Amino acid sequence: MFQETPLIQKKNRQQTIARTIFMIMAVLAIIPLITIFIYLFYKGSPALSWEFVSEFPRRRMTEGGIFPAILGTFYMVALSLIIATPIGVLAAVYLNEYAGNNWFTRIVNLAVVNLAGVPSIVHALFGLGTFVMFMNGPCLLAASLTLAIMTLPVIIASTKQALEAVPMSFREASWNLGASKWQTIRTLVLPNSFSGILTGIILQVSRAAGETAPIMFTGALYFRKQLPDSIFDQSMALSMHLYTVATQGSQIPEKIQFGTAIVLLGLVLIINAASISLRVYFRSRKKW
């Protein structure tokens, strides 16, 4: 018969303690998230309705919806992506596929890593000092450019990572068959890193949608009666709207503040969920 010696008993005891500690930490990590959810829904759900997301605010924000803010956020994020994605992806392809390992690429890589760590308020001040000055005042385009500058380094970094995940041996095999670098990139590297590149971009969408500081001075405003007519107009935006209804007005009902927060959080979560399901879908079709 198998006897439990004191040593084995000690081992089992330690194992139980270790597992319990790890589990408690794991639970602790998700408590804030769940609490935020419950709290927001408890406070804000009375405000949620079709009118809330489809109408303009009325009576100094105390009634009505937040449609202009949703649309403004959509405009800003979409425009910033249109600017940042081609530059970021193509720059990453150059850095990873074409550039040799020399002082220039090392400096660019270092700059990319450091830019990704710059606080968003610094990007905001930069946007204010350049784009807003240049365009004679804040507008959608200036805000989108600021967001683009903010997301660009991260898009470059994530795209590079996706490209690096394609094994070097595929490229070598292709070159050995007489294919040029561009043919190799077009037929092998990009199709097989597409999901990774896309995931990186989508995650930047949710980041850009949630940031307040970069758009505060550059193109978002507190309230506007009309929707923006062009990219040279200012616009409301969700994050900015949340900031103002939460801090500026004393008459604004609590449910509108929390309702706005739910919409913003929901939007970000939906985008993240889309990114995750894309990744799962592409992983199931992984070709090697």
Place this chain on the structure above:
Amino acid sequence: MQKTIEIENLSVNYGKHNAIDDISLFACKGEILGVIGPANSGKTTFLKCINRTIDFTSTSKVNGTVKVGGENVREMTSVHDLRRRIGMVFPLPVGLPLTIYDNVAYAPRMAGVRDKDELDELVETCLKQSALWDEVKDRLDSLGTKLSGGQQQRLTIARALSHRPEILCLDEFSIAVDPVTTMRIEDVLVELKKEITIVLVTNLVQQARRLSDRVAFMNQSKLVEFDEVDTIFGENPKEKLTFDYVRGYFG
């Protein structure tokens, strides 16, 4: 006898490491050149110099001349054309993440072949030549990367033949292949050498003996001896080192 590959005083350095030290040899059309030697003797580097994939190793420095079909490869205007004239098979099979059909049709397509019938015929011929056709003919549209190691290696050989090369270089192709398949591929090589030049880098001394017409024996970056197969494997090679190596006294 037409010399298709001529190497004169070739030296290659990776940084400070001397991978190939002043070798001169040649290979002829209608012959198999066997390259034997222990690990780290510069055999793979030698192959990379022929199709200039050595260029992708940024630390490498090449001296001396490599001529393919009488032309110096350094002075060729299109390196892609050069690589299309040379088929390469490396020890670890790399199935591209494409279908079996697309794997074989890859090189012709990159060279501009678009005609469906031409590609169909080419794919079939190449897969037959590499002894893979019977196993995959019913599933040409499944992924090449999902084949077994040995099948992938034969797929690589089919791919190397797909652009109708003048020269076929094989680097220890039999590592991932079972003995029976190895024999089948060896038969194919003997058949192929009538039309093209074959460079066979191998760790299997007996394989070099079976197949080669000429043998180059490399050791520690140097070419120890280069001669006809009967001399290298005979009783009186010029160097004692060669005699010891092919009989397994060393290495």
